[in-house]
Amino acid sequence: MAASVPRKIWQTLGAIKTGVILLILVVILSAAGTVVLQRPVTEADEMQRAYSPYVLRLLDELGLTDVFHARWFVLLLSLVSLSIVAASVQRFPNAWRFFARPYKTPDESFRKALTSHNLIPIKDEEAALSVAERVMQKAGFRPERIVRENSFSLFGERNRISEMAVYIVHASLLLILLGGNIDALFGWRAFVTLTGGQQSNQVQPQNGSPRKLPFAIRCDGAGQENYADGTPKRWWTDLSVLKHGQTVLRKQIVVNDPLVYGGIRFYQASYGKTGKLDKLVLTATPHGGGAPKDITIALEETLPLDVDTTVRLAEFIPDYVVSDGEVYARSNALENPAAHLVVESKKSGQAINVWLPPIPGFEQNASSPYAFDGKDIQMAYFTGLEVSHEPGQWSVWAGVVLMGIGLAVVFYLVHLRVWVVPVRDARGQLKLWIGGTANKNKEAFEQRFCKLVEQIEAELKISVKVGAEAPVAALAGK
Amino acid sequence: MARSATVEQQPANTGATLVVMVGLGVAFLLFMAFLNVVKSGNLLNDSNLLYAALIFYAGAGTLYLGFGITGTPSFIRFASLATWAGLLANTGAVAHRWYSAGHAPFASIYEMLLMFVWTLAALTLIAEKKYRVKVIGTVTMPVAIVGVVLMQLLRTEVRPLVPALQSTWLHVHVTLAMLAYAACALSFALAMMFLIQDRMKTETFLAATTWFTVATYVGVLTRFEKWGGLSVVAWNPEEKSEVFLSQGVRLFVVIPDLGWLLLLVLAAVAAPLFLYLVWRKTHDQGLLDMANRAVFLSILLQVLALLFFLLRARGGRYGSLDADGLFSTSLSASPFILSGLVGGIFVSLLYLLLLWRREDLERMLPSADELDRITYKTIAIAFPLLTLMIAAGAYWANRTWGAYWSWDPKETWAAITWLVYAGYLHMRITRGWRGRRAAYFAILGFAVVMFTFFGVTYLLPGLHAYA
Numbered sequence: 006m007a008a009s010v011p012r013k014i015w016q017t018l019g020a021i022k023t024g025v026i027l028l029i030l031v032v033i034l035s036a037a038g039t040v041v042l043q044r045p046v047t048e049a050d051e052m053q054r055a056y057s058p059y060v061l062r063l064l065d066e067l068g069l070t071d072v073f074h075a076r077w078f079v080l081l082l083s084l085v086s087l088s089i090v091a092a093s094v095q096r097f098p099n100a101w102r103f104f105a106r107p108y109k110t111p112d113e114s115f116r117k118a119l120t121s122h123n124l125i126p127i128k129d130e131e132a133a134l135s136v137a138e139r140v141m142q143k144a145g146f147r148p149e150r151i152v153r154e155n156s157f158s159l160f161g162e163r164n165r166i167s168e169m170a171v172y173i174v175h176a177s178l179l180l181i182l183l184g185g186n187i188d189a190l191f192g193w194r195a196f197v198t199l200t201g202g203q204q205s206n207q208v209q210p211q212n213g214s215p216r217k218l219p220f221a222i223r224c225d226g227a228g229q230e231n232y233a234d235g236t237p238k239r240w241w242t243d244l245s246v247l248k249h250g251q252t253v254l255r256k257q258i259v260v261n262d263p264l265v266y267g268g269i270r271f272y273q274a275s276y277g278k279t280g281k282l283d284k285l286v287l288t289a290t291p292h293g294g295g296a297p298k299d300i301t302i303a304l305e306e307t308l309p310l311d312v313d314t315t316v317r318l319a320e321f322i323p324d325y326v327v328s329d330g331e332v333y334a335r336s337n338a339l340e341n342p343a344a345h346l347v348v349e350s351k352k353s354g355q356a357i358n359v360w361l362p363p364i365p366g367f368e369q370n371a372s373s374p375y376a377f378d379g380k381d382i383q384m385a386y387f388t389g390l391e392v393s394h395e396p397g398q399w400s401v402w403a404g405v406v407l408m409g410i411g412l413a414v415v416f417y418l419v420h421l422r423v424w425v426v427p428v429r430d431a432r433g434q435l436k437l438w439i440g441g442t443a444n445k446n447k448e449a450f451e452q453r454f455c456k457l458v459e460q461i462e463a464e465l466k467i468s469v470k471v472g473a474e475a476p477v478a479a480l481a482g483k
Numbered sequence: 484m485a486r487s488a489t490v491e492q493q494p495a496n497t498g499a500t501l502v503v504m505v506g507l508g509v510a511f512l513l514f515m516a517f518l519n520v521v522k523s524g525n526l527l528n529d530s531n532l533l534y535a536a537l538i539f540y541a542g543a544g545t546l547y548l549g550f551g552i553t554g555t556p557s558f559i560r561f562a563s564l565a566t567w568a569g570l571l572a573n574t575g576a577v578a579h580r581w582y583s584a585g586h587a588p589f590a591s592i593y594e595m596l597l598m599f600v601w602t603l604a605a606l607t608l609i610a611e612k613k614y615r616v617k618v619i620g621t622v623t624m625p626v627a628i629v630g631v632v633l634m635q636l637l638r639t640e641v642r643p644l645v646p647a648l649q650s651t652w653l654h655v656h657v658t659l660a661m662l663a664y665a666a667c668a669l670s671f672a673l674a675m676m677f678l679i680q681d682r683m684k685t686e687t688f689l690a691a692t693t694w695f696t697v698a699t700y701v702g703v704l705t706r707f708e709k710w711g712g713l714s715v716v717a718w719n720p721e722e723k724s725e726v727f728l729s730q731g732v733r734l735f736v737v738i739p740d741l742g743w744l745l746l747l748v749l750a751a752v753a754a755p756l757f758l759y760l761v762w763r764k765t766h767d768q769g770l771l772d773m774a775n776r777a778v779f780l781s782i783l784l785q786v787l788a789l790l791f792f793l794l795r796a797r798g799g800r801y802g803s804l805d806a807d808g809l810f811s812t813s814l815s816a817s818p819f820i821l822s823g824l825v826g827g828i829f830v831s832l833l834y835l836l837l838l839w840r841r842e843d844l845e846r847m848l849p850s851a852d853e854l855d856r857i858t859y860k861t862i863a864i865a866f867p868l869l870t871l872m873i874a875a876g877a878y879w880a881n882r883t884w885g886a887y888w889s890w891d892p893k894e895t896w897a898a899i900t901w902l903v904y905a906g907y908l909h910m911r912i913t914r915g916w917r918g919r920r921a922a923y924f925a926i927l928g929f930a931v932v933m934f935t936f937f938g939v940t941y942l943l944p945g946l947h948a949y950a
Contacts, residue, residue: 021913024909028906031902032903036895261882272884272885391885393885395886402878405877412867416867
């Protein structure tokens with residue numbers, strides 16, 4: 006008795022009813038997961054706005070606010086997998102027997118029960134069989150001679166694999182679920198933001214501490230291209246992978262084309278300006294006369310203008326506003342920029358504040374030995390990279406390809422079988438029994454079978470050349 | 484031959500009246516659509532071609548319906564001719580759209596509807612020619628017409644592709660989706676016809692169709708406001724977009740009195756259902772006759788409500804309960820209400836068609852067994868397509884976001900659709916489900932497909948913002 010309990014469980018798991026009930030549960034619960042707001046993709050205060058505290062607590066406790074990561078959902082999917090395994094294992098031996106040892110010599114009861122069959126009177130057994138063999142060969146059935154005591158019969162078939170197709174589909178589904186499980190356990194997703202020239206070997210998962218990579222990634226450049234109407238057309242980032250200080254891989258990534266190194270993928274996720282200055286290009290013209298020259302200066306950088314004079318970029322405000330006698334930054338957007346330069350003379354030790362544009366009350370532009378003109382503002386950019394590691398995805402893709410093949414076989418390959426057996430009827434007349442069957446799409450097979458019989462009949466007539474045979478053959482049709 | 488001869492001799496009094504009525508209704512719809520279209524000057528642009536397609540599809544739909552009612556064989560010839568013409572115009576619209584957008588037309592829900600309608604028309608012709616299911620257009624053409632009318636209302640201007648959409652895999656994904664969904668629509672139509680051939684009682688159809696219309700009107704009337712108004716989403720005609728109060732919160736305006744009218748229509752469509760339920764208890768045949776007359780009356784009222792809605796929502800400025808001032812609205816802001824109202828009329832008309840001309844229909848349709856088999860065949864086409872569609876979508880998502888499956892609502896519902904059809908196939912193959920139960924399953928499958936296609940986009944939030 007004790008041994009029968011696990012057996013019963015195993016049987017129940019494999020039953021079609023269990024499978025259907027489990028699938029209905031998956032359908033209902035995942036539908037619930039699309040209707041109830043889900044914590045991982047919703048802001049916390051939006052959750053609070055949508056539900057009353059009591060309802061929210063109830064939903065949280067039931068796990069309905071994060072259905073797809075809840076333990077019971079994982080358990081349910083595992084049960085579905087188990088059910089598929091059990092159903093396949095229980096049914097497989099029979100199917101395999103059918104597949105591995107095809108039924109080649111039909112006995113009398115089988116011959117009687119078969120729906121599609123026909124009897125053609127013949128004179129010579131050997132000749133008729135070789136005619137039938139030729140016709141079957143032409144129709145693509147690859148006939149096989151099955152030798153009996155003193156004569157032989159024919160067996161031909163097509164697409165025997167069709168009998169195994171269901172197992173191919175089920176195996177592919179298991180592969181996909183396996184891949185998904187591997188990724189749920191060992192996969193991770195993180196984010197890293199890099200500015201131009203910056204490198205990093207740490208990425209930040211959505212929650213938890215930063216993850217260290219076995220290599221570093223460096224941003225060599227990034228940019229955005231726009232359509233004429235200003236909507237973004239393309240974001241790109243030039244990336245280098247560095248291992249022990251050596252560049253091992255370079256690639257320009259765009260939105261649909263990631264960089265892959267060591268199973269870790271880097272995706273272009275976002276792009277933007279940091280609101281910080283990278284370089285400022287200025288034209289400096291000496292007041293005392295002389296050629297104007299262009300300088301490129303970064304924040305807090307000091308550049309010599311001539312032997313005596315240096316210039317330093319003390320401040321850069323992307324969007325300035327003057328209020329209560331102070332210069333403030335209103336935002337980080339490059340709206341209304343102002344630059345504060347300090348021009349120093351070594352000889353006099355004098356420092357003059359130059360503001361571009363001149364802000365009254367702050368600027369001493371007139372006393373500077375140089376006049377400055379802004380030529381270009383190069384803002385620092387950042388590129389946001391989505392980083393993911395999905396070791397199970399190959400299992401998923403393999404499963405998808407296998408499923409495509411499996412479904413094609415399930416729906417479009419039909420296992421066709423044809424037997425040709427010489428028999429003697431009740432009056433002792435020699436006849437050719439032709440029978441056939443298909444495992445699906447039986448109507449189409451019926452037509453095909455009729456055509457095959459007609460062809461054999463026609464060929465037989467040609468080879469026998471007996472005019473009186475025709476009405477007999479017609480009578481023998483049923 | 485003898486069969487068609489008897490059909491031709493049938494008098495067509497009620498049928499002719501109905502054809503005229505439907506024709507007038509369609510003509511009115513076309514006129515409304517024309518007002519939208521004629522504003523653009525260029526003659527051969529995609530919206531005018533689409534307008535031509537609408538005319539042909541509507542003509543085809545009427546002729547299919549006329550064939551169903553009167554059984555005149557020449558109707559079916561003209562109907563397929565009209566479908567061919569519509570398909571041609573539709574192809575032109577797709578080609579023009581492709582040319583002017585510079586990318587395959589799969590980027591927005593407008594473009595996808597364009598492809599869906601195209602596939603549906605093509606499959607209708609295939610079903611008609613190859614499988615000889617002649618009246619299939621009676622069901623599929625109304626779906627196509629609703630699709631085209633919706634397209635007239637949706638935003639049509641070509642928008643440049645955002646970076647995430649610039650991928651061949653997306654095109655593969657969407658093409659497969661449209662093919663699969665159109666095959667599902669066809670299997671739905673076939674399942675309905677199976678139920679007719681399977682001698683399902685006309686009363687049951689009465690119950691099903693009235694439940695559908697009652698549910699539609701109850702759904703619309705969830706927007707019922709105090710003092711009999713109906714609130715609809717406000718529309719900004721300059722920006723051609725809905726008006727938002729804040730991120731994700733739409734502004735509603737109240738169209739006065741429309742709520743009362745719709746409430747009246749709800750009563751009218753609920754009346755046959757009520758009479759049917761009483762009949763179930765008492766079995767008094769008179770009640771059923773009354774119910775059928777009530778359906779006829781409810782169609783008139785439904786048309787009235789549609790007219791009223793079209794007139795009020797097309798223009799005018801209305802107040803809102805949430806903000807001061809007057810705001811305008813547009814049919815584009817309420818695609819669901821509109822398709823609900825149009826859908827209700829079609830469903831009721833189809834019921835009347837069945838009620839009046841059931842015997843002719845039964846004679847013209849293939850046998851129940853045949854229909855059952857063809858339904859299975861279309862699902863055998865739809866299911867692999869659904870599988871590949873999900874796979875292509877997963878592959879695209881993996882290249883774009885680094886995750887092949889993120890359980891967003893559209894993905895989840897696509898998986899649910901897949902599971903429903905997988906259930907159908909298992910029950911059919913291992914349990915030998917044939918006939919009625921299989922047909923119900925096919926109908927359920929299509930309902931889920933429609934929810935995945937429209938419902939998820941408009942009702943549930945997610946990553947699939949483009950569609």
